[in-house]
Amino acid sequence: MKIGIVCYPTFGGSGVVATELGMALADNGHEVHFITYNQPVRLDFLSHKLHFHRVIIEEYPLFQYQPYELALSSKMVEVVEKYQLEVLHVHYAIPHAYAAFMAKQMLLEKGIHIKVVTTLHGTDITLVGSHPTYKTAVEFSINNSDVVTAVSNNLKQTTNQLFNIKKDIKVVYNFIDIEKYNIAEEQECKRDALAKPNERILTHISNFRPVKRVEDVIKIFYEVQKEIPSKLLMIGEGPEREKAEVLAKKLGIKDKVFFLGNSTEIAKILCYSDVFLLPSQTESFGLAALEAMAAKTAIISTNTGGLPEVNIHGETGYLSNLGDVADMAKNAISILKDDVTLERFKQNAKDHTKRFSIKNILPVYEDIYKSCYKNK
Ligand code: GMT
Missing domain, CATH: 3.40.50.2000 (Glycogen Phosphorylase B;)
Known part of the structure; x- marks a missing residue:
């Protein structure tokens, strides 16, 4: 499969999980494309199966806040088109799920259908996402993802308590090599x-x-x-x-x-x-x-x-x-x-x-991607 992974490239757990997942998928023969603003810290090698595409933010003095989501969704469109990706797996809802929804709409205009898998990691729901500043957009992005996963049963429950979620959230535990x-x-x-x-x-x-x-x-x-x-x-x-x-x-x-x-x-x-x-x-x-x-x-x-x-x-x-x-x-x-x-x-x-071995969890994500294919 050809999979795009969007994450924070830092030391935070969501970035670590996304990177380890991408590397394991590449090891298993898939073609993986990381789309983010820096090379993820745990991504220690690149290959013909493992690519990194930097989201470049143009600093413009007019903006107090540079519009990262716009740059990210444009990059997603570019990479999906160029490498014919089939699934975008976004880690951390803010703003990745929202940017992925926009990318999906832009690709549809070009006749390209991409599926979006969103993994909720925690603070995107519990501390940041449920704040009135972001809640509407986070709820919308979750409800408009093709598949939504959460990293624990507790996070699934909390998401359902804090938001009006219309789809079933699958629990896929974090994993370890x-x-x-x-x-x-x-x-x-x-x-x-x-x-x-x-x-x-x-x-x-x-x-x-x-x-x-x-x-x-x-x-x-x-x-x-x-x-x-x-x-x-x-x-x-x-x-x-x-x-x-x-x-x-x-x-x-x-x-x-x-x-x-x-x-x-x-x-x-x-x-x-x-x-x-x-x-x-x-x-x-x-x-x-x-x-x-x-x-x-x-x-x-x-x-x-x-x-x-x-x-x-x-x-x-x-x-x-x-x-x-x-x-x-x-x-x-x-x-x-x-x-x-x-x-x-x-x-x-x-x-x-x-x-929590990666050997058990990797096939679960692969099945999720395959289910996206089936529903195309
Ligand atoms: O813990 C943090 O502050 C970082 C955050 C992140 O998104 O990178 O971690 C969250 O996701 C991790 C990976 O799924 C979880 O293991 C952490 O428990 C979770 N952090 C919180 O819920 C506070």
């Missing part, structure tokens, strides 16, 4: 560089936006390190990073907390990790937690959004109420306190990722 994490564990893991043999390593990865509650991460670690010799790795960049650094300093633990910035080598970093902290206000899925689990890391998270579908309470880690730092710290300590318990949680976490 487990092999990548096995290789990193076997070949690259140099744990000694970061911690002494008796120390545990806790990790947090995010875009450091307010929804991630990174100060809670520091507060949880503060309690943990009082009882368990440990280090905390903070990976990512974003607006709340400075607050977290200031808090670590204020609590006198800055020598135990390493802010490592953004990384494209997540599997290599996670192989050091014993416990992953994700105290988010909400997560439609929590891809970062799944990646940590694939690297054999237990999860301490909130019980919000789709997290209970990924992190199984008492098995792969623990779930706590939003903001209950004391409970999250207590749970982390109970996992880290002895080697046998820690190994059990870590192994459970690793085993649980099998149900």
